[in-house]
Amino acid sequence: PSTQAIQLATERQQVLTKPPGSLGRLEQLAITLAGLTGSEKPTIDPVRMVIFAGDHGVCSEGISAFPQEVTAQMIANFASGGAAISVMAQALNTSLEVVNLGTVGEVPELPGVRTELIAPSTANLAETPAMDAGQIEAALTSGDNAAQRAHQAGCHLFIGGDMGIGNTTSAAAIASALLGLPPQNLTGPGTGLTSEGLRRKTRVVEKALARHGEDQTPLAVLASLGGFEIAALSGAILGSAARGIPVLIDGFIVSVAALIAVRQQPAIRDWLLFAHRSAEPGHQAVLNAMQAEPLLDLGMRLGEGSGAAVAVPLLRAACTLHNQMASFTDAGVSDQSGDQI
C-alpha cells in the first residue's frame, strides 16, 4: 500500500463537510482503498468477478443437501444470467467470468465460461488426498491466470466466487486443520442439511482430518483437503495481491481460500477487504484468524461471490463520498471551531 496516498486521503477526509468520523467505516474504507490503489481519490472500478467451479469426490459420503449434478447445471445458469451472481454482475455493471475446473455432470461450450478442466472431480478427501501435485498446481495456476486477466483489463477490484456441491465439507476440513479447531466447530449445514445430515458431515470431516494427519503447511492442507475451486481461489487471491489489485472476500469458502493465501504470504492480508459474515457457522473462526471485520451481516450463505457482490455498492459509496464531497473551504461551511474557512 502507498503510504503517501494513505496520508493524502486521511487529510482529505478531515476537510470534507461532515463531522470528522461521522461516515464511520466508509471513511477508513476510502483511505484503505486509496493506499491499495495508490491514489488519493480511489476507485474500485472496473470490478472483475470470477467464479471458479469444480466438483468434490467427498460427495459420495452424502454430505450435501443438493445432488452433485447441480455444479454443472449451475455453470449453465451462470452463463445464461439466471444465477444470483449473474443478476448482481449485470445490475452492478461488472464483468463476470466463469472458470470450469471440472465437473461430474457434462457442461457444453457456453459463452462466458472458460473450460480449464483438471478432472471430473477431486478424490474423496475422507479416504485419500483430494488432489495430486499436478492437480493443485493446475488449480492455483487457473486462479493466478484469472488475476492476470483482471490486471490486464485494468481492474481495481477482484471478487472470487465459488461453485461446487460439497465444498463446505472441504472448507470445514481445511479450516479445522489450519486453525487447530475441532471439526464440530467449523462444520455447518451448508446448502441446508438436516441435523442428521450435519452429524454425518461432521463425522466425514473428522475422518478426513484423522486421515490427513498433522501436516500444517498451507499447500499440503490444500492438496489433502481442498477442492479445485478453493485452490484456484487461493491462487487468484495471491495473484491479485501480487499485482496490486484489492480483493473483496465473499463468505465461508472464499475466506478459507484467503486463509490459505495469508498463511502462505502474510503480507497479502493488507489487500483483502471482507464483504460479509456468512450464516455458515464456521465462518466466524476463519474471519477471526485473519482479524477480519466484515462490512455486512445479512445472514447470507449462498456462495458464488454473492455476498461480495452485495457489498460492492458500499465500496463505491465510500469512494464516491470521499472523492466528490465538498471541503469546508469550498462550501463556505464553518468547521468545529466556528471559523468559516
Add this chain to the structure above:
Amino acid sequence: PSTQAIQLATERQQVLTKPPGSLGRLEQLAITLAGLTGSEKPTIDPVRMVIFAGDHGVCSEGISAFPQEVTAQMIANFASGGAAISVMAQALNTSLEVVNLGTVGEVPELPGVRTELIAPSTANLAETPAMDAGQIEAALTSGDNAAQRAHQAGCHLFIGGDMGIGNTTSAAAIASALLGLPPQNLTGPGTGLTSEGLRRKTRVVEKALARHGEDQTPLAVLASLGGFEIAALSGAILGSAARGIPVLIDGFIVSVAALIAVRQQPAIRDWLLFAHRSAEPGHQAVLNAMQAEPLLDLGMRLGEGSGAAVAVPLLRAACTLHNQMASFTDAGVSDQSGDQI
C-alpha cells in the same frame, strides 16, 4: 400490506436457483417490499429523498460541537451538490428535495430548496416549549406535503433526512420522554462533543425533561422538546405510510421522528424499514422500542439521511435478485430432492 403479494413473493423465493434461505435478510426484504408495494415483483424506484432543515433554540445552551450558522450553510451545500447526501443522491440517481423550515443564518433562494419558513429557530427547549401549536402544525404539514409530492411522483420509497445543529439534544429529550429512560442513556456526542460538552448536554436534557413534566402524548412531547425538522419528518413518515409508500429510516434523528409517528399510529410500523445503526449511543434504545433490526452497522452518525442512502443498494439488490433470478425449472437445475424440475 398486500397479503396476496406477500404470498406470491414467498412462493417465488422458494423456486429461485439457490438453497432456500441462502440470501438471508435479502429474501425477507424482497417479500416485505412485495407486500408494501402490492406487487409480486417489487421495486423501490423511483426513490424520493427529502432533507428537512431547521434551527434549534437550545443551541444557546452550548450543546453542539458546531456553530449554529452551519445549518444554513449546509442548506447551500445540499443545493450545490457538495454534501454527503447530495453526492449519494446523484450516485444513486434519486431525486433530492431540501425543505428549509427556518434557520438563524440567512439562506438565499437556491435551486432545489423549498422555503417553508416557520421561524428562525425553535425556542430553547431547556427553558420553554420548543414549538407553539401553530408551529408544530406547520412543520407536520410540511412533512405531509413532501409525502404527497412523492406520491404524486409515483415514488416507491421515501427517505427523510435531517439537518439542524443541536438536533441530537432535541432527539435525546424526546426519546427520554417517550421511553421513560434517563437522559444519560440517550444523550451522546452528536457531531463531536468533548466529554465535558457531553456532561453539559446531558444536564440540558435533564433540565428540559424536568421543565416538560409528565405529559407523554407524542404530539405534546414533540411540541415541547422537538425541532421543526423532527416534526416535519414525523409528518412525512405518517404521510408516506398513509399513502402506501415504504419509508427507509435513517439514524438517530429520523428514528426518533419515526418513534413519534409509531406512537401516534402503531399500524404505520409495517411501512418502516431501518437502514442502519448509528454510532450515536441513544439510537439502540429507540430501535429496540420499535423492534427494529437495521440492515447496516457501519458506525455512521452524519444524519442528512446518509445512512439510509448507503442502504438503498441493498434494497435494490433484494428486489433485483428476487425479480430476475431464474427458477429451478427455467434453469434446468435440480432442487434439494435431486429431482430435475
